[in-house]
Amino acid sequence: MRAMVCDDFGGPDRFDEREVERPPLGPNSVLVRLTHAGVNPGDSRIRQGQFAPRARHHFPLVLGLEGAGFVEEIGVSGSPFKPGQAVFGFFLHDYAGDGTYAELAPARSTQLAAVPPGVSLRDAAAVACAGGTAMVLVEELLEVQPGDTVVVLGAAGGVGHFAVQVAVALGAEVIAVARASNHDFVRELGAAHAVDYRTDNVAEAVARLVPDGVDAAVDTVGGEAQSQLSGVVRQGGRVASCVHAPTTDDFRVRDQHFQYRFFEATPARMVRLSEHLASGHVRPRITRELPLSQAAEAHRAIDAGAVRGKIVLRIDDSR
Numbered sequence: 001m002r003a004m005v006c007d008d009f010g011g012p013d014r015f016d017e018r019e020v021e022r023p024p025l026g027p028n029s030v031l032v033r034l035t036h037a038g039v040n041p042g043d044s045r046i047r048q049g050q051f052a053p054r055a056r057h058h059f060p061l062v063l064g065l066e067g068a069g070f071v072e073e074i075g076v077s078g079s080p081f082k083p084g085q086a087v088f089g090f091f092l093h094d095y096a097g098d099g100t101y102a103e104l105a106p107a108r109s110t111q112l113a114a115v116p117p118g119v120s121l122r123d124a125a126a127v128a129c130a131g132g133t134a135m136v137l138v139e140e141l142l143e144v145q146p147g148d149t150v151v152v153l154g155a156a157g158g159v160g161h162f163a164v165q166v167a168v169a170l171g172a173e174v175i176a177v178a179r180a181s182n183h184d185f186v187r188e189l190g191a192a193h194a195v196d197y198r199t200d201n202v203a204e205a206v207a208r209l210v211p212d213g214v215d216a217a218v219d220t221v222g223g224e225a226q227s228q229l230s231g232v233v234r235q236g237g238r239v240a241s242c243v244h245a246p247t248t249d250d251f252r253v254r255d256q257h258f259q260y261r262f263f264e265a266t267p268a269r270m271v272r273l274s275e276h277l278a279s280g281h282v283r284p285r286i287t288r289e290l291p292l293s294q295a296a297e298a299h300r301a302i303d304a305g306a307v308r309g310k311i312v313l314r315i316d317d318s319r
């Protein structure tokens with residue numbers, strides 16, 4: 001099969017497009033013939049070798065945590081999916097190297113869902129990782145309710161632009177934190193207000209809008225931006241991060257409930273994600289679509305850290 005592979009860890013220049021062997025198919029897995037793959041910062045971290053101390057890596061390394069396509073083959077234990085069915089999902093294994101930057105990739109059946117009618121494979125390919133993460137942060141960890149005020153850090157990015165949409169769908173008033181050139185974008189997603197973290201002090205700007213502090217905040221940025229959220233959220237409020245656990249005591253001191261979570265795809269979450277896609281509550285904004293052969297260009301954009309919405313790699317859109 002054709003794939004973009006890396007023979008060792010390093011920069012985006014490591015990608016090489018070539019024919020490689022079909023990936024192995026586990027008993028509870030299905031092999032998916034991909035039409036599109038979503039690109040995530042996690043792919044870049046794997047490319048750089050950041051997970052090498054924690055997980056096995058199979059070389060040549062095929063990156064890619066999410067994608068969509070058609071079921072090609074089913075593992076020996078069976079699957080709720082049928083050959084030829086259009087599916088999307090999360091392609092995470094207990095090792096790295098059989099990802100979605102290829103014509104074929106294996107996925108555990110529990111991490112896939114059927115592509116809802118009316119949703120394109122291109123859109124479905126870009127939703128599992130960042131969209132699933134945003135859904136867990138907003139719905140499960142923050143338990144956002146109608147009327148809540150919610151700050152989203154990194155609101156124009158992959159996870160952030162989904163988090164804005166999920167919170168708005170739940171009836172929250174969203175304050176999006178993003179660079180000024182992304183403010184029209186986040187308002188179009190449904191944010192009521194936008195704050196520019198590059199020219200404004202975020203805590204002061206939010207206090208002008210909600211003097212007692214917001215009910216909840218989503219962190220997709222980490223570092224100092226995360227620490228400042230303690231001054232943005234009200235006493236007793238909630239914070240959820242997909243980047244790292246808190247590095248300051250301030251959240252505990254202000255009686256704020258902070259949760260950090262690594263996303264795991266479960267059948268229930270995949271069903272909910274496909275319901276959000278089907279209802280139109282969540283729609284990935286794909287701002288760049290590149291052929292698979294330009295994976296290096298996609299990674300240069302991800303590494304620069306200013307992606308708006310999602311980048312998708314086109315593998316085969318002939319069907």
Ligand SMILES: NC(=O)c1ccc[n+]([C@@H]2O[C@H](COP(=O)([O-])OP(=O)(O)OC[C@H]3O[C@@H](n4cnc5c(N)ncnc54)[C@H](OP(=O)(O)O)[C@@H]3O)[C@@H](O)[C@H]2O)c1
Pocket residue numbers: 040041042129130133153154155156157158159160177178179182197220221225241242243261262263264302305306307308309
């Ligand atoms: N825990 C998990 O399971 C999980 C899952 C998915 C992602 N993640 C992690 O979550 C993070 C975000 O992922 P992503 O896909 O959303 O990345 P992304 O698409 O690259 O988005 C990053 C966003 O961060 C914004 N940003 C940078 N510095 C900022 C600051 N100081 N204040 C506010 N916004 C700032 C940028 O906004 P502007 O362009 O407006 O400047 C950009 O839109 C990554 O670290 C990723 O590894 C974790």
